[in-house]
Amino acid sequence: MYSYPIRCSGHRTLSEIPLEIYSAIFAYFKPHNSSASMSRFDPVTRRRIRDLCSLSLVCRLFRLETRRFIFTSIIFRPEVDEQAITRARESRTYHSFLKTLDPIQIPEYLVSQVQRCVFLDWHDFYLSIQCEHAKTFLTKRGEALSLMINLTSVTFYNTLITPQILAALQDVPSLKTLSIEQCEIPRKLKLRKFMPKLRSLVSLRWLTRDSTGQFTVNFRQTQFTCFS
Secondary structure, three states: HHHOOOOOEOOHHHHHHHOOHHHHHHHHHHOOOHHHHHHOOHHHHHHHHHHHHHOOOOOOOHHHHHHHHHHHHHOOOOOOOOHHHHHHHOOOOOOHHHHOOOOOOOOOHHHHHOOOOEOHHHHHHHHOOOHHHHHHHHHHHHHHHHHHHOOOOEEEOEOOOHHHHHHHHHHOOOOOOEEOOOOEEEOOOOOHHHHHOOOOEEEEEEEEEEOEEEEEEEOOOOOOOHHH
């Protein structure tokens, strides 16, 4: 049990503020839930996260109370060092390179906080380095999903959808919502046949661009029995 922050006015110690008031303040800074395409550059969301991070530095109590808001959502971006990219280009096979990569480490005290995960701009990364084994970096991050015991929502935005990343979703015990926005999906990958394997899934959002450049929801369904 952590003590409340000590409040002073000059040399006089002030009374404690109830935790409920602090909780209301923290909740005010909680970022809004929105799609990856809307939130990636949202200045309000970024500012609120910064404010929560600043509050978390005040004391241990504040850190405990704010981190459930700070780490509710995490984003996997293609931030890969040049040495790893070089190894990917030099590797003979996908699996031989996969064995050289360390698992994605997520601190245990944060794993239970994550409820929403976004994979952002991996398709651009794949095209930029022009290496087939670049998919391996995405696979490793997909493996980390099974560690997030309270994860309920996964969004893929501008990401290459692979069999490995879809297989990783099967190990997410509480996945309810899956959103696929502006992603590259290989024709041989039968997405509709895969969906029934996600037993806890209740909502699928599949967003692409039509011939005019407008966003179109290709499929949104709460019952997946029709796929079988």
